[in-house]
Amino acid sequence: MVASNYHRVRPRSLGISSLRMGAYFTVASVELGNTTTKCIICSTNLKTAEIFEIAKEVRMTRTVRAPEDGEKVFGKTLTGVFLTRDSVSELIEDILLSALTKAGLDMERDLHFVVRSTGVTAGFAEPHEVDAMVRALADGCIKAGVPPNRMTAALSPENLPPGLQEFTWLKRVYFDGAVASCLPPPTTTLVANEMEGELVTAGMKGAAKSTKADFRNPVMTLDFGTTLAGRITDDEFPYCNTIGSFVGLAGAIPDAIARGSGLVDQKEGTALELPLIGSESKVSDTVIDRIHKAISVEIVKGDCDRYGTVPVNVNAAHESSVTMIGVDVGSNGSKLSLLEEIGKQITDEYGPTHLKPVLDEVQVHLVQRILTLAEKQKLLLPHTALGVTGRAITTGNKPQILSNSLRLSDGRLWTSEHILLIVDDGLALGAAVAARCMNSMGTRHNPMGGRQGDRCIMAEREKMQRNRSDT
Helix, strand or coil, rough: CHHHHHHHHHHCCCCCHHHHHCCCCEEEEEEEEECEEEEEEEEECCCCCCCEEEEEEEEEECCCCCCCCCCCCCEEEECCCCEEHHHHHHHHHHHHHHHHHHHHHCCHHCCCCCEEEEECCCCCHHHHHHHHHHHHHHHHHHHHCCCCHHCCCCCCCCHHHHHHHCCCCCCCCCCCCCCCEEECCCCCCCCHHHHHHHEEEEEEEHHHHHCCCCCECEEEEEECCCCCEEEEECCCCCCCCEEEEEEECCEEEEEHHHHHCCCCCCCCHHHHHHCCCCCCCCCHHHHHHHHHHHHEEEEEECCCEEEEEEEHHHHHHCCCEEEEEEEEEEECCCHHHHHHHHHHHHHHHHCCCHHHHHHHHHHHHHHHHHHHHHCCCCCCCCCCCCECCHHHHCCCCHHHHHHHECCCCCCEEEECCCCEEEEHHHHHHHHHHHHHHHHHCCCCCCCCCCCCCCCCCCCHHHHHHHHHHHH
């Protein structure tokens, strides 16, 4: 393995005194997930582009209050927890204020921006319906005291706090929708959790600033939350195009195995809640192969409007020349109960210490299957970098196993030719990057946009935007 091609990135901390004395841009990422709801506050050094984690507050989404009489249920988690606009906004208000208190931050003085995102899509019929959930997140932020202008892009330097105005390029360029030089698909929303894919891709580029890796286009990114998100980009300049998109189940797979084991709650339990016990790896290959065979990894096509429980628009993907790769167990998770049965078999026949190594092997093999399919579809370029994040791939021994086993179709180790970046809290880091992009706060000497080994895209952006205004 080429050691310099494997990078494991964990959050770095920063003291409040340093934050207030330096040139830092502080962003709260508010994430409503199927399993956990988080508020992660990050701050970026505007001179170096390095990102630091200031505070993190995490709740189980199932702790959201139940719908009250007269409230309209407008969504549900993968395990069937019902959500209303008010219940979501109350949860978000509380978790945001708790994170600020934990960090010792003053909202007016210290918090510059808030980015909202959600992976809760199971209750929606169309991808665009996720906007209603994002609006509920905005309600919660406003209830907590966040001014609305701290959730939208600034139009001029004067809209930013005085201490940040010297770091924006808004007098020369404007925000045109590209985040870390990646354009969204040209037509309507392809998958309901598309914003997660955008943020995770940006977060990988931001995380790489604490390493020696040049994690710029072309890239492939995977977020293994309860559901799968991510993108594949080309190497066009100055903005790359999204050529691949990921959808379906991710953490829901080990969650189902864990629920069947009897070691967590059998209805709402997750792999995150497995007890800290020893680990042994002597489970029969036949048992593990049953798990692999239950999981589908395929190109999403045809007339389906939902894949792996996530609403999709397959026609829009085709029109946008975007290949959609999906992961499912049965049809929209219909065979997750089979994985629960196998989880029970493992603990009954081998004992609970054998469960976590099985989860590690299953998830690493799933990444390999996704990568192999992307390569078969000719979506990977000779220098495509791979970044992964999410609870179902960064925990246990998965990162080290991935770095030592992930291979190209010709048998070469991935890291012998390509970058592998494994990141904790990639989505929150992406929120920090997206907020900077929305306010044109790039660092020209250490850019996140553009191609690996290439220059900053600022000059090309200016030229492109001038040409648009002239037409």
